[in-house]
Amino acid sequence: MESKVIFVALMVFSLALSTLAQYQAETCAVAPLKRMNCGHPGVTPSECADKGCCFDSTVPGVPWCFHPTAVDNLPEEEC
Numbered sequence: 001m002e003s004k005v006i007f008v009a010l011m012v013f014s015l016a017l018s019t020l021a022q023y024q025a026e027t028c029a030v031a032p033l034k035r036m037n038c039g040h041p042g043v044t045p046s047e048c049a050d051k052g053c054c055f056d057s058t059v060p061g062v063p064w065c066f067h068p069t070a071v072d073n074l075p076e077e078e079c
Contacts (some may be wrong), residue, residue, distance in 0.1 A: 026068035028054035039065030
């Protein structure tokens with residue numbers, strides 16, 4: 001009986017975490033000096049995207065493939 005309770009508790013916890021993750025938006029609008037590297041030297045845009053990362057080669061001297069950042073305040077949907 002105890003193992004069933006633990007299993008159900010784990011399932012509820014997993015469902016709650018997945019629901020929270022659905023509403024966490026990310027953006028590639030990251031200041032160049034705040035970029036966290038996500039790729040290797042010479043990474044292609046498609047390799048970068050396959051990792052779930054952002055690619056911007058317009059700024060020299062900073063990572064071109066970098067992790068997106070979370071958006072803190074999402075605008076409410078308009079009716």
